[in-house]
Amino acid sequence: MTAFQCILLGFLVVCAISVSFSKNLLNSILIYMSYSLVMSLIWVCLESPDLAITEAAVGAGVTSILFFATLKKIHGIQIEKAKDKLSKTEEVSVNE
Secondary structure (H helix, E strand, O other): OOHHHHHHHHHHHHHHHHHHHOOOHHHHHHHHHHHHHHHHHHHHHOOOHHHHHHHHHHHHHHHHHHHHHHHHHOOHHHHHHHHHHHHHHHHHHHHO
């Protein structure tokens, strides 16, 4: 196993752990997309291009688009922005 593959596997583990600890749904989707892209690079290193193309198309492409559409449909992006604004105003009022 080469050093590049070890780095990719390490990044894969970091993505898997960070997506489970992320509280922001948008960040979780972006981390999932990077997980799928790293996984497709690993498939390329393992000389399996058909699986790499499938992982890139389905994992990083179609599934992520569906996640973004669902997040927009449930107004998850606006709710998280409102929570951020609320927390910032609370910090200002506490500091005063």
